[in-house]
Amino acid sequence: MGSTDVIDLSSDEEEQPRQRQRHSQTDVPDYKFLVPIASVKEEFDSPPGIYNRNGTGRALVVKQEVGELSPSSNSTVSGRALSQTQPICRQFWKSGEYEVQKSAASASQNGRNRLRINPRFLHSNATSHKWAFGAIAELLDNAIDEVYKGATFVRVDKFVCPRDDNPALLVQDDGGGMDPESLRRCMSFGFSDKQSEDFIGQYGNGFKTSTMRLGADVIVFTRHKKNMKETTCSVGLLSYTFLTRTGCDDIVVPTVDYELDSKSGSLKRLIRINEKQFSSNLSMLLKWSPFASEDELCGQFDGIGEHGTKIIVYNLWHNDDGNMEIDFSSDPKDIVISGARKPLQRGLMSKDGTGSNVNLTQKNVATRLRYSLRAYASVLYLHMPENFEIILRGEPVEPHHIANDLMYRECILYRPNVGGITQAAVVTTIGYVIGAPNVDVEGFNIYHKNRLISPFLKVATNSYGKGRGVIGVLEANFVKPTHDKQDFEKSVLFQRLETRLKEMTYEYWDLHCHRVGYDNKKLPKDVREHYRLKPAEASPPLGIAITGTTTTIPPMNQPQTSSQPKLPVKRKLGARSSNQLPETYDDDSNGDVIMVDLPKSKISPSKKSEGAKRFNDMKNVLLENKKLRGQCEEYERDHRKLLVKEQMLRSQLEVAKREFKELLDELQALAVKKE
Numbered sequence: 001m002g003s004t005d006v007i008d009l010s011s012d013e014e015e016q017p018r019q020r021q022r023h024s025q026t027d028v029p030d031y032k033f034l035v036p037i038a039s040v041k042e043e044f045d046s047p048p049g050i051y052n053r054n055g056t057g058r059a060l061v062v063k064q065e066v067g068e069l070s071p072s073s074n075s076t077v078s079g080r081a082l083s084q085t086q087p088i089c090r091q092f093w094k095s096g097e098y099e100v101q102k103s104a105a106s107a108s109q110n111g112r113n114r115l116r117i118n119p120r121f122l123h124s125n126a127t128s129h130k131w132a133f134g135a136i137a138e139l140l141d142n143a144i145d146e147v148y149k150g151a152t153f154v155r156v157d158k159f160v161c162p163r164d165d166n167p168a169l170l171v172q173d174d175g176g177g178m179d180p181e182s183l184r185r186c187m188s189f190g191f192s193d194k195q196s197e198d199f200i201g202q203y204g205n206g207f208k209t210s211t212m213r214l215g216a217d218v219i220v221f222t223r224h225k226k227n228m229k230e231t232t233c234s235v236g237l238l239s240y241t242f243l244t245r246t247g248c249d250d251i252v253v254p255t256v257d258y259e260l261d262s263k264s265g266s267l268k269r270l271i272r273i274n275e276k277q278f279s280s281n282l283s284m285l286l287k288w289s290p291f292a293s294e295d296e297l298c299g300q301f302d303g304i305g306e307h308g309t310k311i312i313v314y315n316l317w318h319n320d321d322g323n324m325e326i327d328f329s330s331d332p333k334d335i336v337i338s339g340a341r342k343p344l345q346r347g348l349m350s351k352d353g354t355g356s357n358v359n360l361t362q363k364n365v366a367t368r369l370r371y372s373l374r375a376y377a378s379v380l381y382l383h384m385p386e387n388f389e390i391i392l393r394g395e396p397v398e399p400h401h402i403a404n405d406l407m408y409r410e411c412i413l414y415r416p417n418v419g420g421i422t423q424a425a426v427v428t429t430i431g432y433v434i435g436a437p438n439v440d441v442e443g444f445n446i447y448h449k450n451r452l453i454s455p456f457l458k459v460a461t462n463s464y465g466k467g468r469g470v471i472g473v474l475e476a477n478f479v480k481p482t483h484d485k486q487d488f489e490k491s492v493l494f495q496r497l498e499t500r501l502k503e504m505t506y507e508y509w510d511l512h513c514h515r516v517g518y519d520n521k522k523l524p525k526d527v528r529e530h531y532r533l534k535p536a537e538a539s540p541p542l543g544i545a546i547t548g549t550t551t552t553i554p555p556m557n558q559p560q561t562s563s564q565p566k567l568p569v570k571r572k573l574g575a576r577s578s579n580q581l582p583e584t585y586d587d588d589s590n591g592d593v594i595m596v597d598l599p600k601s602k603i604s605p606s607k608k609s610e611g612a613k614r615f616n617d618m619k620n621v622l623l624e625n626k627k628l629r630g631q632c633e634e635y636e637r638d639h640r641k642l643l644v645k646e647q648m649l650r651s652q653l654e655v656a657k658r659e660f661k662e663l664l665d666e667l668q669a670l671a672v673k674k675e
Contacts, residue, residue: 092126092213092317092325116250119243125205126212128484132325132337133369133376137485138210139171139311140380140390141451146175147385148647151308155391156335156373158328159312161290167328168290168314169214169335177224177307180257180272183234187220187253205483208238214326216240216315219289221300223260225307227658231260233267233301235285241315242288254281258298267298290314326373333374333393340371364433365400366441366456366471375400379455382447382475386644402445403473406431408512411629412504416478416496428474428501430508436469436516444472444501446488453481453488459502460509467505469516 129135136156143154151173159170178186186207211218217239225231236255243251256278257270271278282294290312291297304310317325319338327338361367368375377390378400384390390397403409409431415422433441443456460467479494481487488494514520514527 090216090315090318091320092123119240119248119251122208122212122238122240122243122251126209128209128482129213129486130484131486132214133373134484134486135210135213136169136171136335136373137376137380137451138206140377141206141485143171143173143175144381144385144388146173147388147644149176149651150648151175152387153389153391156377157391157393158335159314161314162296163290163292166314167316167324168312169316169326170310170312172304172308172310174305174308177304177309178222178234179224179226179232180234180255180270182224183220183222183236183255184253187236187238187255206485209484211238211311211313212240213317215313215317217242217288218311218313219285219291221304221310221312223301223304223307223309227655227662229262229662231262231306232270233258233260233298235297237285237289239288242284254284256282256285258301267301331372333395335373335392337371360435360438361440364435364439364441365402365405366443369455379445380452382450382452382473383640386641402471403429403431405434406471407434407436408432408515410508414474414497414500416493416500424478426474426476426478428472428504430470430472430504432469432512432516433471437518439469442468442470442505444474446497447473447475448479448481448485448488449477450475451485453485457498457501459498460505461502466509466513470505470508472501472504 126135129138140154140156143151154171154173157170157172159168160166161168217237220236220238221233223231223233234255234257236253238253242248257272258267259270260266261268269278282297285297286292286294289297291300300310319325321339323338325338327336330336365375365379369379374392374397377392377397379402381399384399406429409429412428412430414426414428416426428444433439441456442460443458444454445452446454446457456471460470476488476497479491479497480489482489510520510522514523
């Protein structure tokens with residue numbers, strides 16, 4: 001009975017002493033036998049440890065790594081079982097069950113029990129993503145986090161598998177790439193190098209959940225430039241198809257590594273343990289990946305450049321209708337969710353049944369992001385990093401700022417206060433969507449660390465349409481998102497935020513609903529009559545693009561000098577005359593401070609002298625508000641530029657230090673040689 005050795009990334013093999021002697025193949029507890037995997041034959045023309053992509057036949061010396069074979073336990077299958085195994089179900093939500101082959105009891109390594117991870121966990125772990133685009137967003141987040149390493153783009157496109165011509169999903173960036181150790185951590189569970197709070201990902205689980213949600217298998221190509229002389233290229237395969245068809249009871253991930261010869265431009269095999277282990281992993285890669293030869297496999301590094309990562313998700317999942325869940329053919333410049341447009345069209349009929357407002361609502365980004373990856377990616381990040389772009393199907397994605405789609409905008413400052421502790425202030429931009437009331441869109445777009453978590457979250461729950469057309473944008477870094485980054489944890493802070501957003505919606509509605517055609521019965525009769533006869537036009541967009549900033553704003557300690565009265569706790573239109581306009585207020589009960597950007601009024605007051613004075617005061621406040629807002633935006637842009645510049649300089653400094661150390665070592669070596 002032949003056997004093949006497998007790197008098992010769910011084990012603690014890397015922590016074992018490398019000096020330990022290898023066991024014999026009859027020692028079952030220390031080896032994992034995979035009978036159906038064909039052992040490596042003489043199909044590789046190059047000598048062991050040598051691979052020349054240029055085909056020159058030149059022998060390249062490879063330094064063998066000293067190490068041990070991965071110890072793992074009882075993942076055994078029979079050749080007969082493999083031949084009778086049916087293809088796994090192509091529908092994600094039905095593919096979680098398969099028959100695990102019988103194996104011996106769990107073994108231990110050096111007297112220690114070994115933790116194993118059943119392949120079913122790959123499926124159950126990926127069920128956290130209910131939406132395919134949420135899984136793609138995880139991969140985009142990883143590319144965004146590479147900006148500090150010099151990444152300038154992430155490319156999302158269709159990839160045609162050379163083995164069977166089936167479509168696959170390609171995600172590629174030009175970041176720093178991963179060295180062999182980093183790749184193994186990436187494809188393991190719970191390892192995360194992202195310790196800074198500035199990173200979007202934190203748990204070390206996003207790659208596995210996202211790729212397994214999109215397809216049954218994923219292969220990763222990564223190139224990492226350690227220094228001016230050393231460049232490594234690594235390939236890893238996480239295959240649910242392989243695990244289910246072989247009946248494995250543990251997750252195994254075949255990986256191989258190469259080293260780039262800077263002189264010849266060829267790849268040399270980098271042996272971490274021994275040649276047999278490298279060859280067996282390569283054999284599995286060629287059997288279960290889209291590439292049938294080592295030349296095809298290593299050819300994928302040609303398109304990466306000096307450094308970067310290429311992810312190919314293949315055997316994409318199908319929906320209940322038997323169609324591929326993500327559709328590449330409907331739009332050559334986009335990736336869409338299969339069959340998502342039809343139910344949306346049926347749900348957007350107007351009350352009279354004519355569907356006259358369907359086109360307006362369909363064209364809005366709130367509707368398109370549900371099925372269009374281009375629309376979703378355009379609003380996924382509040383601020384796109386400078387000199388970075390998302391390239392979808394060969395065309396850059398133009399960032400879309402939702403706040404620029406609003407009429408009668410107001411900026412409201414919110415300071416959550418829980419347990420006597422005041423959290424960082426949050427500025428919420430709120431307004432009516434352009435086209436209201438004919439556009440059936442509402443809700444708040446809540447970002448976390450620059451990433452959209454909850455798009456168009458509806459907080460106004462009523463049956464009479466109050467809040468329709470009101471949209472808000474904010475960045476709430478004081479609440480924590482769930483692991484799939486599609487919702488927030490239902491903490492006390494988030495519940496208070498939802499309550500405050502609901503109050504904002506109703507307050508804003510009471511102030512401005514008459515401007516878009518609704519009859520506001522809380523307003524005086526003369527005001528209602530004015531807007532009924534001559535509706536106010538939409539205020540022109542501000543000259544400054546509001547992008548929903550969340551800079552911590554210092555408390556307003558200085559007393560208010562405005563001549564207008566201060567409202568008690570909440571804004572109540574019915575408790576004041578039409579000439580009393582809200583400006584600011586402090587709510588000591590919950591620590592809220594609201595700043596209202598008042599639109600230009602077109603109402604002619606009965607008392608002209610008093611009305612003219614109030615109008616001039618309002619105009620001055622508006623101009624000052626606009627000026628301060630512009631300064632704030634400018635400071636924030638400068639701040640972001642300086643942060644990026646700092647990260648780049650730090651990276652360049654590290655490279656310079658390494659080069660200096662290498663040159664110093666060479667100089668010392670030459671000095672010793674001369675002596």
